[in-house]
Ligand SMILES: NC(=O)C1=CN([C@@H]2O[C@H](COP(=O)(O)OP(=O)(O)OC[C@H]3O[C@@H](n4cnc5c(N)ncnc54)[C@H](OP(=O)(O)O)[C@@H]3O)[C@@H](O)[C@H]2O)C=CC1
């Protein structure tokens with residue numbers, strides 16, 4: 064057993080950074096794994112973090128300089144892997160925490176990757192398409208020495224999409240003097256992207272929610288679901304769960320939520336990439352007599368539903384509202400939606416939280432399929448992608464469930480135990496210490 068002391072669970076702050084939360088989660092899980100404490104200490108820190116200035120010529124001719132980051136946490140199992148986020152609150156500390164979660168996510172899914180994450184502190188809604196392209200191309204130039212198909216492979220995250228990846232790939236390829244599709248994943252299929260990547264994190268969240276419902280002896284057709292966020296993760300998870308028979312009673316965008324106890328037609332609402340902020344404008348467009356009503360994002364989290372899927376930003380379930388969560392099961396579609404203190408409160412209240420590093424891992428799993436397709440210069444069908452994704456998710460679910468059932472662990476601790484064991488074994492086998 065590790066000699067690492069589990070942290071005090073009563074310490075709480077909803078402003079905890081992703082890094083603080085990720086370190087506490089690691090310390091807690093390490094107490095359940097026979098791992099060298101030196102390895103755990105090393106894994107609390109990234110290998111490196113690059114901060115870059117990204118100058119942008121705005122449409123009016125002025126120049127604005129944005130700050131970008133790329134955090135590389137660990138690569139013992141393979142190249143660093145993880146998304147690029149465009150959001151005003153991106154910081155070095157957030158990228159490090161998110162890169163730690165990528166290390167665990169890739170290990171839970173047994174993918175040959177380590178963890179990375181990056182982004183630019185910018186509001187993407189304030190940029191024209193041309194400005195986003197110029198910003199992305201310059202960011203790719205600044206990161207050119209860090210990234211590459213065998214070194215570090217970025218992908219989409221909040222505020223970025225397939226087009227962003229296409230610009231990044233093109234800028235990198237032009238610098239290298241040859242076309243290198245495998246430098247990023249999540250590209251459009253016409254330039255080496257994989258079918259099914261865009262909906263994959265939502266699909267895996269839906270698969271894991273379906274398995275969790277079954278695990279707790281419920282039937283999907285009598286399951287109510289509330290989903291926060293209607294982007295790549297939230298919209299796709301909501302639509303699939305509805306297709307599979309669940310009743311999605313609430314969804315939200317940045318401005319608020321809509322709620323209808325009889326169910327919302329989630330296919331009728333554009334997702335974030337189709338039309339940002341469409342959920343609340345859909346509510347405004349509802350004809351008189353429709354039963355859907357407006358709710359705040361905080362109100363959505365407290366609905367009495369079978370399954371709650373936070374799929375937008377981090378730190379939304381905190382010590383302040385964990386006592387008010389009325390869902391029977393929480394499935395994390397977003398990265399880091401539950402603070403460390405909230406986790407302890409939900410555990411005390413017997414509300415299972417199926418963690419991000421398992422539930423939303425479909426994104427990086429299909430990124431892995433895309434990387435393989437790029438190396439082999441051969442495209443898979445959507446049917447094959449979805450079939451293999453389903454298999455990978457069910458294998459990971461089975462591995463994590465075994466730790467829950469055999470070890471009496473929470474779902475988060477169980478996922479960490481699976482991941483940390485694999486990372487630690489790789490380090491010991493390679494002789495890389497710490
Ligand atoms: N994309 C990916 O491949 C993966 C993403 N994730 C994680 O999932 C989460 C969502 O990412 P993704 O779906 O890609 O993001 P998108 O940018 O596609 O969509 C984000 C959604 O969240 C809404 N939103 C933004 N801010 C808030 C807020 N403060 N409160 C409530 N809703 C908000 C947006 O509303 P609006 O339309 O109004 O702007 C939009 O509906 C993030 O935590 C991300 O790290 C995890 C795995 C993979």
Ligand SMILES: O=C(O)CCC(=O)C(=O)O
Pocket residue numbers: 144145146147168216217218219220248249398423424426427428430
């Ligand atoms: O597809 C990837 O490489 C990573 C996606 C991502 O950033 C995530 O899973 O949080």
